[in-house]
Amino acid sequence: MTRDVFVGDFAYALGDQRESLGSAARRGLLASPEDAMKHGGFEQHYYCSSAASAYDLALQAARALRLRGSDIDALIYATCIPENGSRCDRKAFASSGDVRDLMQFPASHLQAEMNISGPVFGLDQQACTGMLGALRLARSLILSEPEFTRILCVTADRFPEGARYEQAYNLISDGAAACVVSEQPADFRILACHHVTNGAQVSASDEETLGSYFAQTCATIQACLNKAGLGIDDIDWIVPQNTHRDAWRVLCSLLGFPFEKVCLDTLSEVGHVISADNVINLTCLLERGLPEPGQRVLLPMAGYGSNWQCVALARSGS
Amino acid sequence: MNRVLVTGADGYLGSRIVASCLADHRDVIAWIHARNPVELEHRSHALKECLGGDLECAGGDLLDPDAFSTIDPLGISAIVHAAAVTRFDVDRRAARRVNVAGTSAAAALAQRCPRLERFVFLGSAFAAGLLEGSIEEGPLAPDGFANNYEWSKWKSEQVLQEDHAELPWTVLRAATVIADDESGACGQLNVVHDTLRLLYQGLLSVIPGEPSVPVCLVTADMVAQAAVRLLEGPFVGRFVNACAPVESCPTLDTLLTVAMDSFQACPEFRRRRIQRPPFCRRDAFELLVQGLRRHGGSLSEQVAGSLAPFAPQLFLRKQFIARRVSMLTGRAFPDMAALLSRLCERMLATGACGNRAGVRTIA
Ligand SMILES: NC(=O)c1ccc[n+]([C@@H]2O[C@H](COP(=O)([O-])OP(=O)(O)OC[C@H]3O[C@@H](n4cnc5c(N)ncnc54)[C@H](OP(=O)(O)O)[C@@H]3O)[C@@H](O)[C@H]2O)c1
Secondary structure: OOOOOEEEEEEEEEOOEEEEHHHHHHOOOOOOOHHHHHHOOOOEEEEOOOOOOHHHHHHHHHHHOOOOHHHOOEEEEEOOOHHHHOOOOHHHHHHHOOHHHHOOOHHHHHHHHOOOOOOEEEEOOOHHHHHHHHHHHHHHHHHHOOOOOEEEEEEEEOOOOOOOOEEOOEEEOOEEEEEEEEOOOOOEEEEEEEEEEOHHHOOOOHHHHHHHHHHHHHHHHHHHHHHHOOOHHHOOEEOOOOOOHHHHHHHHHHHOOOHHHEOOOOHHHHOEOOOOHHHHHHHHHHHOOOOOOOOEEEEEEEEOOOEEEEEEEEEOOO | OOEEEEEOOOOHHHHHHHHHHHHOOOEEEEEEEOOOHHHHHHHHHHHHHHHOOOOEEEEEOOOOOOOOOOOOHHHEEEEEEOOOOOOOOOOHHHHHHHHHHHHHHHHHHHHOOOOOOEEEEEEEHHHHOOOOEEEOOOOOOOOOOOOHHHHHHHHHHHHHHHHOOOOOEEEEEEOEEEEOOOOOOOOOOOHHHHHHHHHHOOOOOOEEOOOOOEOOEEEHHHHHHHHHHOOOOOOOOEEEEEOOOHHHOOEHHHHHHHHHHHHHOOHHHHHHOOOOOOEEOHHHHHHHHHHHHHHOOHHHHHHHHHHHHHHHHHHOOEEEOOOHHHHHHOOOOOOHHHHHHHHHHHHHHHOOOOOOOOOOOOO
């Protein structure tokens, strides 16, 4: 791969309801003791009211970018929870028996709504790593097919009614994120992407997930650094998943990376927004006027499946 | 009659010492932990069944000030004191009452035995606490301990030295027992086996410790044999470090490599693509353990109860001087890395790795 590919124009949307950790605990949405979650850095989260869908969040995030549909060549729409990948109408299907009612693809709806004429790619089964998967796919498309120069990447999820809002020791928020991967220079140049799937751990319990978390996160980061021809000392920021703060303290100790350079700015405010965390934290970092031009950033994510992804970026500008 | 009283007689090492004594044609009184006659009856029966012979049993509870009241001191020629609370997460009070005061009580019984020739105290290599460097076969002065168990084993040595100097005692400091014998069979799960189980199950996210730290290990049969040889042998008023000499102690890194390689032979382990856990610093491991404790659950119990209280030792470079144990047993130590490999194979074969039952954490 010789040409550079960039990513920029970040936006996100959160569920329309906000509640404190205490309230989530009282409503039985946690699996862990409230204190343990609080210690992890979680204070509140966002969830969707009954009427709001994951698609609504996707639309909100995509609109926030104020793009002209005609400037976009393709749309990659990633979801974590399979049912967020289709606006399927079970009721209609029950009476019609027509599978078309099960294939109301949100990507198609979004494409139409945004006036994009290029093709859409639905991306699922990568869980919380879906957005990073979308970046990787977009980059590969741009590098391999001249018809693609500017691709909108969206991820959107809301938990179904009745769901617990704690997964693998993290407080969850419903939310969406959007960004644009392009041939033209944008906020960041993509240096490398790496993805590991260990299908044998598809049914891993939280404890098994934790059991592999540190080794696999370190290995995925290392593989990504290797692809980029970098070492951990070349990295200025890690903009990760919003996960238990101490997990990142431990990871920093293993990686030999300063914890102060891990951007978990939004952890207490939004919790773990499924596949949108990197974008949300990156937005926050940009608002702080960081990273400086030339600085390098890692975006690591872990998800069910089990999936582990990491993207290395360099801030554009001289 | 010259009889050997063995306390903790139906424990892991105690029962092996009793068996070795019997094999040596010695008369034994097996003193068993029993809080009432029914328990004594039950446990005596089980021990006799296990050892397949006639055996005089007695019992009591070291928490009881008159624990040894049923023992006639006249017939006792030697005592092996192996009874103790052996959990690393034992609280200070229980450690003091059972392990320290219990050693005092056993030594006081020894004082009353007119024909006593030897008092063997089954100590622990971890009486060295947080000491680093050479650990001689002599008195120890550690400036701290990783857990109350360690403290209690050291304090028990102090009791013998300070309060019972005139007794013919020997302290046999056992290292962590890795297996029953060279076969790799394992009749008791301790921190080594708990850690191997967590590793096999993919639940061990990090390994606390310095990769190059030597890990001091021993087999149960070596300890039992040494204990019996001490009954009328040398080393009165001395200490015996029952562990492999430092030059044959594998490092933590070697042990992890051997265990991972051994488990790779298991298709199920390979299929799950369990990663080798990275070594982590002490403060990072502490953070992890605190987090697990807050969240609760079985993993928390396993890690917090077993590995966590032991973890500080894995950062300390201890070099045990162990000249005496081979003199007693007349045997060289087995290659510990090869033994670990056999142990892992056995654990795989017997299902010990996959069993997620609650752990019984002992030193
Ligand atoms: N195994 C090792 O790796 C290792 C290493 C170094 C030193 N040691 C030392 O070796 C000795 C024997 O250990 P082990 O491995 O054989 O452990 P074990 O199997 O736990 O045996 C200890 C025995 O002491 C008994 N005991 C506990 N509390 C008692 C009380 N209040 N009153 C009377 N008896 C009581 C236990 O009875 P319950 O079963 O009822 O608890 C058990 O029978 C201990 O002193 C230990 O510190 C062992």
